[in-house]
Amino acid sequence: MTSIRLLGRWVINSVLRLGRATMFLTATLVGVFWILRRFQLILQQVFAVGVLTVLIIAVSGLFVGMVLGLQGYNTLVDFGAESSLGLVVALSLTRELGPVLTALLFAGRAGSALTAEIGLMKATSQLAGMEMMAVDPIERVMAPRFLAGFIAMPLLAAMFTAIGVLGGYLIGVGMLSVDSGVYWTSMQEGVDVYDDILNGVIKSVVFGFVVTWIAVFEGYDAAPTSEGVSRATTRTVVIASLAVLGLDFILTSLMFSEI
Numbered sequence: 001m002t003s004i005r006l007l008g009r010w011v012i013n014s015v016l017r018l019g020r021a022t023m024f025l026t027a028t029l030v031g032v033f034w035i036l037r038r039f040q041l042i043l044q045q046v047f048a049v050g051v052l053t054v055l056i057i058a059v060s061g062l063f064v065g066m067v068l069g070l071q072g073y074n075t076l077v078d079f080g081a082e083s084s085l086g087l088v089v090a091l092s093l094t095r096e097l098g099p100v101l102t103a104l105l106f107a108g109r110a111g112s113a114l115t116a117e118i119g120l121m122k123a124t125s126q127l128a129g130m131e132m133m134a135v136d137p138i139e140r141v142m143a144p145r146f147l148a149g150f151i152a153m154p155l156l157a158a159m160f161t162a163i164g165v166l167g168g169y170l171i172g173v174g175m176l177s178v179d180s181g182v183y184w185t186s187m188q189e190g191v192d193v194y195d196d197i198l199n200g201v202i203k204s205v206v207f208g209f210v211v212t213w214i215a216v217f218e219g220y221d222a223a224p225t226s227e228g229v230s231r232a233t234t235r236t237v238v239i240a241s242l243a244v245l246g247l248d249f250i251l252t253s254l255m256f257s258e259i
Contacts, residue, residue, distance in 0.1 A: 153208025
């Protein structure tokens with residue numbers, strides 16, 4: 001009976017949190033329309049969650065592209081198909097690795113920062129002070145951060161993919177002597193705008209929406225203590241990472257299903 005009670009309590013708490021998160025998302029989306037009048041706030045948050053994440057995205061994208069170039073060449077050369085290296089690197093990045101790895105890095109860097117920042121504002125009663133001054137904290141604090149993450153994520157994914165392709169080029173052409181023209185030609189002929197690039201963009205948009213929603217909500221829902229903020233930050237990284245991987249499977253199944 002104790003196990004059943006614990007399971008029931010966990011299910012009830014999970015449903016309650018999901019309900020609070022949905023209500024929070026509704027209020028945030030309403031606040032987004034109002035915050036558009038104060039574009040300066042959005043630019044500040046785009047800088048905080050987007051520009052400050054560029055370095056880790058660029059470095060990671062370069063090394064991922066270099067690893068893809070090296071591993072892809074070692075596999076393709078056994079079949080005499082090393083001329084398809086550019087296509088393999090581009091498809092791997094545009095379809096999967098670009099959006100997914102960017103979302104995971106975004107959750108680890110920007111998502112945790114958003115949760116910690118908002119949680120600290122709650123712990124120091126800044127959000128309560130805004131409410132006392134008749135300022136809606138969801139509209140003033142949450143909405144610009146949510147919109148900034150939603151905007152920054154697809155741009156960071158595109159940057160990750162582009163730099164990854166460049167990293168594959170540096171290894172394939174500069175180190176393994178693959179013809180430069182063949183590298184780019186195979187990529188141009190094999191990568192489709194709708195089936196590959198557009199699907200990757202859709203994934204990055206969905207990941208940006210979900211990761212930012214989780215990060216902002218966890219900060220808003222955190223217990224107003226140092227321990228509560230640390231737990232909320234941990235939950236953001238864990239839940240956002242699992243959500244990205246699960247959504248990636250679902251989106252891939254929908255996009256590339258022949259049914």
